[in-house]
Amino acid sequence: MSSQPPGRVTIEDVAREADVSYATVSRVVNNKGYVSEETRLRVNEVVDRIGYVVNRQARGLAGGKSQVIGLVVPDLDSSYMSEIIRGIDSELAAASYDLMLYTTRHRQNRESAHVATLTGGMVDGLLLILPTASSEYLTTFRERKFPCVLIDHRGSNETGPSVGATNYQGGYDATRYLIELGHKRIGMITGNPEMVCAVDRLKGYQQALRDNNISPDPDLIRTGNFYQPRGFECARELLSLNPVPTAIFAANDVSAFGAMEAIRDSGRRIGNDISLIGFDDIPAASNVYPPLTTVRQPLYEMGATATRMLLDLIGNPARKGERVLLPTSLVIRDSCRPPAGQ
Amino acid sequence: MSSQPPGRVTIEDVAREADVSYATVSRVVNNKGYVSEETRLRVNEVVDRIGYVVNRQARGLAGGKSQVIGLVVPDLDSSYMSEIIRGIDSELAAASYDLMLYTTRHRQNRESAHVATLTGGMVDGLLLILPTASSEYLTTFRERKFPCVLIDHRGSNETGPSVGATNYQGGYDATRYLIELGHKRIGMITGNPEMVCAVDRLKGYQQALRDNNISPDPDLIRTGNFYQPRGFECARELLSLNPVPTAIFAANDVSAFGAMEAIRDSGRRIGNDISLIGFDDIPAASNVYPPLTTVRQPLYEMGATATRMLLDLIGNPARKGERVLLPTSLVIRDSCRPPAGQ
DNA sequence: CGCCCGTAGGTAAGCGCTTACATAACGCCA
DNA sequence: TGGCGTTATGTAAGCGCTTACCTACGGGCG
Numbered sequence: 173m174s175s176q177p178p179g180r181v182t183i184e185d186v187a188r189e190a191d192v193s194y195a196t197v198s199r200v201v202n203n204k205g206y207v208s209e210e211t212r213l214r215v216n217e218v219v220d221r222i223g224y225v226v227n228r229q230a231r232g233l234a235g236g237k238s239q240v241i242g243l244v245v246p247d248l249d250s251s252y253m254s255e256i257i258r259g260i261d262s263e264l265a266a267a268s269y270d271l272m273l274y275t276t277r278h279r280q281n282r283e284s285a286h287v288a289t290l291t292g293g294m295v296d297g298l299l300l301i302l303p304t305a306s307s308e309y310l311t312t313f314r315e316r317k318f319p320c321v322l323i324d325h326r327g328s329n330e331t332g333p334s335v336g337a338t339n340y341q342g343g344y345d346a347t348r349y350l351i352e353l354g355h356k357r358i359g360m361i362t363g364n365p366e367m368v369c370a371v372d373r374l375k376g377y378q379q380a381l382r383d384n385n386i387s388p389d390p391d392l393i394r395t396g397n398f399y400q401p402r403g404f405e406c407a408r409e410l411l412s413l414n415p416v417p418t419a420i421f422a423a424n425d426v427s428a429f430g431a432m433e434a435i436r437d438s439g440r441r442i443g444n445d446i447s448l449i450g451f452d453d454i455p456a457a458s459n460v461y462p463p464l465t466t467v468r469q470p471l472y473e474m475g476a477t478a479t480r481m482l483l484d485l486i487g488n489p490a491r492k493g494e495r496v497l498l499p500t501s502l503v504i505r506d507s508c509r510p511p512a513g514q
Numbered sequence: 515m516s517s518q519p520p521g522r523v524t525i526e527d528v529a530r531e532a533d534v535s536y537a538t539v540s541r542v543v544n545n546k547g548y549v550s551e552e553t554r555l556r557v558n559e560v561v562d563r564i565g566y567v568v569n570r571q572a573r574g575l576a577g578g579k580s581q582v583i584g585l586v587v588p589d590l591d592s593s594y595m596s597e598i599i600r601g602i603d604s605e606l607a608a609a610s611y612d613l614m615l616y617t618t619r620h621r622q623n624r625e626s627a628h629v630a631t632l633t634g635g636m637v638d639g640l641l642l643i644l645p646t647a648s649s650e651y652l653t654t655f656r657e658r659k660f661p662c663v664l665i666d667h668r669g670s671n672e673t674g675p676s677v678g679a680t681n682y683q684g685g686y687d688a689t690r691y692l693i694e695l696g697h698k699r700i701g702m703i704t705g706n707p708e709m710v711c712a713v714d715r716l717k718g719y720q721q722a723l724r725d726n727n728i729s730p731d732p733d734l735i736r737t738g739n740f741y742q743p744r745g746f747e748c749a750r751e752l753l754s755l756n757p758v759p760t761a762i763f764a765a766n767d768v769s770a771f772g773a774m775e776a777i778r779d780s781g782r783r784i785g786n787d788i789s790l791i792g793f794d795d796i797p798a799a800s801n802v803y804p805p806l807t808t809v810r811q812p813l814y815e816m817g818a819t820a821t822r823m824l825l826d827l828i829g830n831p832a833r834k835g836e837r838v839l840l841p842t843s844l845v846i847r848d849s850c851r852p853p854a855g856q
Numbered sequence: 857c858g859c860c861c862g863t864a865g866g867t868a869a870g871c872g873c874t875t876a877c878a879t880a881a882c883g884c885c886a
Numbered sequence: 887t888g889g890c891g892t893t894a895t896g897t898a899a900g901c902g903c904t905t906a907c908c909t910a911c912g913g914g915c916g
Contacts, residue, residue: 524873571872572873573872575874576875
């Protein structure tokens with residue numbers, strides 16, 4: 173019960189109390205170097221008793237590693253992000269790393285500001301989920317060999333370590349599934365055309381059509397933006413076509429949700445009257461009614477994989493990170509049926 | 515172009531290059547103490563030229579403040595969280611603080627683990643969004659006078675600094691609005707009854723009924739859990755009642771979304787046949803169709819306010835944080851109409 | 857029996873920075 | 887003109903920790 177000014181209890185307090193040098197305390201705390209069993213026990217007892225916990229700033233300064241990684245995201249609005257973050261999180265927890273969150277709010281200057289801060293020694297590495305344009309400062313990192321990996325690189329021809337998903341194949345699979353059910357007139361609600369992932373999904377759709385001798389009809393392709401209201405509008409437009417498409421492929425689940433509203437609002441039943449398929453498989457996709465058939469993008473795994481790559485990069489700076497594409501997969505639920513007339 | 519091993523450029527590099535002591539560099543960088551205009555210019559020039567940025571670990575160690583605050587959340591799944599975080603974020607950015615994110619995933623032990631880490635000097639203060647039970651370790655913080663403030667304290671009788679919303683009043687307002695439209699049979703989908711906010715909303719509903727001489731009918735109250743599937747089920751139950759309620763009050767927007775599906779699925783029109791009102795006003799509420807009338811909970815402001823309180827607490831440890839309740843407000847959109855027979 | 861090695865633990869040199877204190881030059885007022 | 891307050895800058899003492907280096911002890915082995 174001897175009390176310092178209520179402040180922090182340091183490694184020296186432990187050393188004094190346990191009657192060892194504080195280097196020894198450091199050794200037992202970090203489980204590194206030679207320490208006799210007896211000493212170890214004694215030190216640990218003191219640590220518990222007086223409630224010592226290492227100062228991470230100090231450790232970081234002295235050891236050169238902060239055990240913190242930074243995550244740069246444009247926003248947190250979609251469960252798309254949450255899923256990825258869940259993956260990151262679990263991997264980080266396993267490695268005893270902490271997460272610094274930087275939200276850019278799509279404002280370029282904030283991104284650059286981050287760079288400065290981040291490089292300020294606070295983080296050992298960086299995970300980046302970048303909006304449309306491949307950000308300028310990315311090259312800065314690459315140059316400085318600062319460990320960082322991109323997630324779902326929507327940008328252009330980037331070469332560094334990154335993880336994404338097989339968007340083209342996913343779009344292809346979704347469309348083929350619809351065709352196999354018997355659909356011939358399949359509408360598409362695209363994502364933001366500035367993102368390569370959106371374009372890839374569209375290409376998959378078009379190719380699947382062609383491979384099945386259905387020539388893509390430009391009228392059936394509506395340009396969305398990955399958000400729900402636009403999905404609603406696009407679906408409405410699609411539904412006003414004559415003849416009406418019997419199925420709709422939305423480039424992401426959120427757009428599909430908008431489409432669901434439009435379909436219902438037009439008095440039609442999802443599945444029975446109009447088939448609908450999404451992309452992503454965010455948690456809500458299985459929660460809506462009817463449960464949404466969709467192309468699963470392994471968001472959680474993408475986050476986890478990226479994190480593992482980053483940690484690896486941090487550990488072995490020599491390592492040249494690869495570019496990983498995780499497979500998408502079709503998740504069949506209840507929003508697609510053979511076309512009505514069939 | 516003299517190059518250190520590619521490593522970090524430190525304050526000493528600047529000092530040497532600018533031919534001043536490094537204390538002086540520190541002064542100009544922090545804009546503190548006396549520095550001649552001439553020196554300031556020279557130092558700044560060098561800083562820019564060789565690309566110096568302070569090491570925040572070192573600064574933290576030396577200065578005692580890390581300029582980082584921690585945020586503990588159970589999850590990031592709902593846009594409920596994102597909204598709050600937006601508020602936090604903007605306030606933090608304004609104060610040049612960074613955000614450390616800790617996700618507990620509802621696992622108690624992870625919460626405790628955080629405590630240890632967090633107290634490890636990495637953060638100057640803590641923002642807590644706690645799940646149902648007021649966590650044990652909260653008292654630990656209070657005791658140690660570690661700056662922290664609770665957001666939307668769903669727990670019990672906590673006394674420390676916190677910010678929440680007027681849940682009772684919100685529930686009351688929602689119900690009164692429905693009554694004023696002419697509804698008499700109003701169903702309620704509650705939130706998780708373990709959270710005080712859910713209970714408060716229910717109480718408001720009941721009191722509004724009573725104040726208008728409508729005796730609350732237990733059959734009309736369905737116990738939800740704040741999630742969409744349960745909202746769907748509750749609404750379905752409500753719709754199978756005889757007579758059917760003409761309006762439904764859902765304790766949060768996400769539950770209301772579930773109800774929307776159930777209503778549509780039963781062949782009824784939202785608004786025209788069944789009025790529906792939510793709670794929270796998450797962004798999606800205005801994106802669904804029809805736009806959802808709801809009780810706005812100022813999530814963004816709650817985050818911002820809590821952050822301001824925390825920063826204040828950090829600055830003046832003497833300050834005793836109060837308990838703030840932000841007002842809810844009715845947001846009338848398009849999901850409520852007078853009852854059909856009217 | 858002298859050496860070397862494995863084990864245990866102390867000593868001290870930083871990590872990069874902030875800041876209290878010391879020093880010095882320069883008016884300016886009494 | 888001596889003393890003092892201002893301004894400008896250097897010196898150095900840490901912040902709490904990791905870690906390289908050194909000492910010391912006890913065997914086992916040739």
